[in-house]
Amino acid sequence: MDHAAFIFSAYAFAAFVIAALTGWIARDHRSLTRTLADYERRGLTRGSGRNTQ
C-alpha cells in the first residue's frame, strides 16, 4: 500500500483523540455522579429538582 505510514498514522491519531474524549467524558460523569451521591447521602438536596441553573 502506498504511503501506508501516513494512512495508519491518520487513523491512529483519530482513534486516539476520540478514545481520549470519550474517556474524559466518562471519567467526568463518574466523578460528578459520585459527588452528587455524596451530597444526597449527607441529606443535602436541591429540593424541587426543577432549577438547575
Next chain:
Amino acid sequence: MPIMDLANPSRFLSLAGRVLPWLSAAAALVLAYGLYRVYGAPDDYQQGATAKIMFIHVPSAWLAMALWGAMSLAALGTLVWRHPLADVAAKAAAPIGAAFTLICLITGSLWGRPMWGTYWVWDARLTSVLVLLLMYLGVIALWRTIEDPSRAARAVAVLTLVGALNLPIIKFSVEWWNTLHQPASVLRLGGSTIHPSLLVPLLVMAAGFFLLCAALLLASMRNEIFRRRIRTLQMMQAETARG
C-alpha cells in the same frame, strides 16, 4: 413529547439516560460497518490508497463546522430566548468541536505530505480551519475564566456569534481564493464528483461520526447539568454554614 418540554433539565436527563445507550450502540455499529466499507473501497485513480484518509478527514471537517453552527444556534437560544439548555449545549459542544477540528487538521496534514509534498501551507482553507480551532480553544478558556455560568454563557454567546462569520469563509475559501486545498467535491451545487465506490463508504463513515458526536454531546450535556447541580448544592451548603 413537545420539543419545549425538553427545555426542562430533569426531563432532558431522563431522555438522555434512555437514548444514550442506543445512540452509542448505533454509532459503534455504523462506524464498524463504515470501516469495513473503507477497507473494501478501491484506491483513487490519482491519489492511490492515500485517499483512504478522506474517510476520517472529511467527516471530521463537517463536524468541526456543524458543531460551531450548533453552538451559534445555542448562542441565539442563550441571548434571545434564554433557553435553559442552550448554554449547557454550547458549553458541552466546545471540547467536542475542538477535538474534531484537531482531527481534521492533523489528518489533513498527514494526507497533504504525500500528495502536496508538505504537511502545512498557509492557504485560505487550512488557515481558516486553524482559526476555527483557536476559536474553540478561546471559547473553552472563556467558560473557565468566568465563574458564574450565566455570565459566562452570555460572553461566550457573543464570541460564538462573531466566530460564526468564519464558517462561510471556511466553506467558500476554496472558491474565493487560489488554494492548494482541493475544491468541494461532495457538498456542491452540481452534485458530488466522487465515484459511488468511494462516496458510499464516505457517507457511511460520516453517519457514524455524526452518531458518535451526538452521543458524546448528549453525555457531555448531562455532565454539565450535574456540574451545575453540584454548584447549586455547594452554594446552599455555604449559605447554611454562614447563617
